[in-house]
Amino acid sequence: MKNEIHLHTRREFLRTTMLGGALSWTVPVFLADTFSALNADARDSATQTVTGRDGTILVVLQMAGGNDGLNTVVPYANDDYHRARPRLGLSAADVLKLDGNIGLHRSLKGFKSLYDAGQLSVVQGVGYPNPNRSHFRSTEIWATASDAEQVEKYGWIGRYFDSNCAGADPTVGVTIGRQLPQAFWSNSGKGICFDNPANYRFQSGAHPRPGQPDRMEESYKKLNDVEMAGTDDNSGGSIGMLAGAKPMHGGRAVDFIERTALDAQVSSDEVRAIANRVPSTANYPSSQLGGALKLVARLIAGGLPTRIYYASQGGYDTHTNQLATQERLLTDLGDSMKAFTDDLKAQGNLSRVLIMTFSEFGRRVAENANGGTDHGAAAPMFIVGERVKAGLLGTQPSLASADLFQGDIKFTTDFRSVYAGVLEHWLKTKSAPILGREFTPLPVV
Amino acid sequence: MLKPLSSRHWNYDTAAHLLNRAGFGGPPAEIAALAALTPEAAVAQLVDYEDIPDNTPPPGWAKPNAEEMRRYQQAYKAAAPEEQLRLRREMFRTQYQQIVELRGWWLNRMRHGPRPLQEKVVLFWHGHFATSFDKVRNPYFMWRQNEVFRRLATGNWLLLLTAVGKDPAMLLWLDQAKSVRQHPNENFAREVMELFALGEGHYTEHDITEAARALTGWSLDYQTQDFMFRPYVHDAGDNTIFGQTGNFNGDDFMELIIAHPQSARFITGKLWEFFAGDPPSPKLNDALADVFRGAGNNFKPLLHTLFRSEEFYDAAVVRNQVKSPVQWLVGTARLLECELPPPVVSASLTRSLGQDLFAPPNVKGWDGGMSWITTNTLLARYNDAATLLTGSIDSMSAQDFAVGNGGQGGEMVKHFAERATRFRVGGVNAAKIVPPADRTDKDKLVAALEHRLLQTRLKPDKEKALRDFLAPKQQLTDADIVTALRLIMSTPEYQTA
Numbered sequence: 001m002k003n004e005i006h007l008h009t010r011r012e013f014l015r016t017t018m019l020g021g022a023l024s025w026t027v028p029v030f031l032a033d034t035f036s037a038l039n040a041d042a043r044d045s046a047t048q049t050v051t052g053r054d055g056t057i058l059v060v061l062q063m064a065g066g067n068d069g070l071n072t073v074v075p076y077a078n079d080d081y082h083r084a085r086p087r088l089g090l091s092a093a094d095v096l097k098l099d100g101n102i103g104l105h106r107s108l109k110g111f112k113s114l115y116d117a118g119q120l121s122v123v124q125g126v127g128y129p130n131p132n133r134s135h136f137r138s139t140e141i142w143a144t145a146s147d148a149e150q151v152e153k154y155g156w157i158g159r160y161f162d163s164n165c166a167g168a169d170p171t172v173g174v175t176i177g178r179q180l181p182q183a184f185w186s187n188s189g190k191g192i193c194f195d196n197p198a199n200y201r202f203q204s205g206a207h208p209r210p211g212q213p214d215r216m217e218e219s220y221k222k223l224n225d226v227e228m229a230g231t232d233d234n235s236g237g238s239i240g241m242l243a244g245a246k247p248m249h250g251g252r253a254v255d256f257i258e259r260t261a262l263d264a265q266v267s268s269d270e271v272r273a274i275a276n277r278v279p280s281t282a283n284y285p286s287s288q289l290g291g292a293l294k295l296v297a298r299l300i301a302g303g304l305p306t307r308i309y310y311a312s313q314g315g316y317d318t319h320t321n322q323l324a325t326q327e328r329l330l331t332d333l334g335d336s337m338k339a340f341t342d343d344l345k346a347q348g349n350l351s352r353v354l355i356m357t358f359s360e361f362g363r364r365v366a367e368n369a370n371g372g373t374d375h376g377a378a379a380p381m382f383i384v385g386e387r388v389k390a391g392l393l394g395t396q397p398s399l400a401s402a403d404l405f406q407g408d409i410k411f412t413t414d415f416r417s418v419y420a421g422v423l424e425h426w427l428k429t430k431s432a433p434i435l436g437r438e439f440t441p442l443p444v445v
Numbered sequence: 446m447l448k449p450l451s452s453r454h455w456n457y458d459t460a461a462h463l464l465n466r467a468g469f470g471g472p473p474a475e476i477a478a479l480a481a482l483t484p485e486a487a488v489a490q491l492v493d494y495e496d497i498p499d500n501t502p503p504p505g506w507a508k509p510n511a512e513e514m515r516r517y518q519q520a521y522k523a524a525a526p527e528e529q530l531r532l533r534r535e536m537f538r539t540q541y542q543q544i545v546e547l548r549g550w551w552l553n554r555m556r557h558g559p560r561p562l563q564e565k566v567v568l569f570w571h572g573h574f575a576t577s578f579d580k581v582r583n584p585y586f587m588w589r590q591n592e593v594f595r596r597l598a599t600g601n602w603l604l605l606l607t608a609v610g611k612d613p614a615m616l617l618w619l620d621q622a623k624s625v626r627q628h629p630n631e632n633f634a635r636e637v638m639e640l641f642a643l644g645e646g647h648y649t650e651h652d653i654t655e656a657a658r659a660l661t662g663w664s665l666d667y668q669t670q671d672f673m674f675r676p677y678v679h680d681a682g683d684n685t686i687f688g689q690t691g692n693f694n695g696d697d698f699m700e701l702i703i704a705h706p707q708s709a710r711f712i713t714g715k716l717w718e719f720f721a722g723d724p725p726s727p728k729l730n731d732a733l734a735d736v737f738r739g740a741g742n743n744f745k746p747l748l749h750t751l752f753r754s755e756e757f758y759d760a761a762v763v764r765n766q767v768k769s770p771v772q773w774l775v776g777t778a779r780l781l782e783c784e785l786p787p788p789v790v791s792a793s794l795t796r797s798l799g800q801d802l803f804a805p806p807n808v809k810g811w812d813g814g815m816s817w818i819t820t821n822t823l824l825a826r827y828n829d830a831a832t833l834l835t836g837s838i839d840s841m842s843a844q845d846f847a848v849g850n851g852g853q854g855g856e857m858v859k860h861f862a863e864r865a866t867r868f869r870v871g872g873v874n875a876a877k878i879v880p881p882a883d884r885t886d887k888d889k890l891v892a893a894l895e896h897r898l899l900q901t902r903l904k905p906d907k908e909k910a911l912r913d914f915l916a917p918k919q920q921l922t923d924a925d926i927v928t929a930l931r932l933i934m935s936t937p938e939y940q941t942a
Binding site: 136137140151170178179180185192193194195199200201202203205215216219220222223224225252253254256257258260261263264267268 | 645722764765766767797799806807808814815816818819820821822823824827828831903906907910911913914928931932933935936937938940941
């Protein structure tokens, strides 16, 4: 047909740009023309781009709400600590000792065994200058890697997609959750999100007889087919669409939605195929986090080309009754992480995966009157993997009252140095273009 | 710039566009009625809504609750720790029920209210002054702020900005109530310049510090639950704001903002973007700002000009805005002349699509536009369409209810949702949309459905897919009509208006 190009070329196009090769799509000529122009670049970078099928993978784990770092990585022998926390302070008996001064919260047994196996590094005192105590603002700062005084739109991971993943499949970034976290926001619109593979699909509600096609689902696919977009009056936006651009302003909205629909359809098929194919026999805690990490492990095993996964665990905003709440959350965190690394090890994939945790801030050094702690500043980060520089990294900040700022811990490591270390040493890319300027990369691996 | 659209170009399509943007859309008869008027009369009918009576009663609990709060606090203080936990849970539950009810109340007002533009502008102000129940914690205050937006929706900018600054929910949301001479809190002073009225680059950090001093004393009286000026925490010294020195208080600061050369450009640019979809060009923005200034910083004349302008009906504007989740939900009910699902279901729907009313993600509000659409929310829209059409929540996942309500909240929502399913409301009446007699000619049928839902035609290939789907069926049942509607709602095209 006049309107179509050769199958071989179409396949090439689909594979090297966004879709992954298995589908028998046809592409209108105008798309193919645009594609040819873009393709030279896209194909080169695509063949050179490392994917999560065989390259390194980063899993970012957000501890939302502001985890109390001091009761997570505990300076149990420190008098200032116990003075500030007469009720909440954890003593030597309550911790899993890492050395004579520092111990992990006793519920982090999973982390302790990783630590003993040389697979955990604890980066101490991570934060940024002029810390902000608002959940959303501080989350935004961590997500965009901006200075506290500066508002950025795109996330640091999104900028990584923009600069390093041209021509990659949309599943280069996967968030287990409903919304795309700001860290994923990008100019190129890469990255998908879903919380449950079973629901991550068009639910036709039809019940065709076995062997019969689901006609409704077929129709839905046709109605969301990029080919069906037709060839008239939308060439402007489609160039952006092919390049993967997500025009926040300008362009036809429907072109952008069409592309997202295609991403959704293709990734939905891919994700569910993997979910059906890859059983998960590993035991995880039956929590939301455990479920999310279990899913990530299956997607990795199934060979999804994802380089960055994002999962989160909420509930750390412990203004009241902190002891019980944090114990429950950290138990879940440690056990889920242990299950995840065991699972990856059994798969033979652990050496390719690095896990990094963060929270938008730590909490005030002094406990409050309600058995809890209020919003604070610097806190530790955990980095997990077979190849990590294991042990305590960075400097434990002083808790002497003269060394605090408005009752908060002063940071000793900028979080962007940790990002820089992960980008340079794990994802093997220059960090300055992504983080906006040079930060000394922390040697995390 | 801003030339009124000629009557020659006024037709069903332009009328549909006006109703989509200045309201929440409507069924063919409503659009046709608007198209039968002149453009100025059509715009006036929407903008000059004061003469249309709106007797929507407030939610039953929407009245001052200071006494209740005081009793609660007393009981709480006196209680043993375990009893405190119980009291807190109970309070949480009540507040939760009320805020869900409030969401439903407002959504239904958008659905049925006789003044669509007023509700649309209230939605704009809610996103603009993005105040969240998550921090305010008092549903009465959230309702009250909503009423301020409604009362002053299309009025004077200085009056509105001042009223919002003195509004209890805002005083709590941006910590102005806690700001005292000894430690001025800069939160409100900063946001009012950065996000509400001027935009970055049009003030200095020094302006913020000085404005925060001028604003000290603006506070909340917890007894009356009203704004209160506390002279003893007010910094009565001179201050310099935008290069002018004087003995300014909070009201003076508001006047300085409105007098700032940037203020008209800023707010008219935001309004244009909300109604037209993209930010205006600098030239268009200047023209809008001139109209606004010329009308004494009043919104109503601006809206008349905006909705009548040729620019508003430009091909780059029409059908090129992503529907917000609220627009998607309310608009669907209006297009299909059906009821919204029960409040807990409606609220869960918009939340799972990314727009939790009375709980914007942060003080910047919702990013809107393309950011409404992710792979996940798009599939959710396609699946939630079934919920709206059938009035059954069977196709909604249990997780839809728990999103954004970590811990006990999630459990509670699920509980309410289960209760709500017992009174099934909503669902489309297929016989009303297409009477059985009109179902034999499938080409006509498909065209009629497109006309109602999209006010335009799908691309021929897509239309064919739809006709092919219906082709094998001899006699189209109501269920077939519902399925066809679902398919049209499961297109990229339906997500725009």
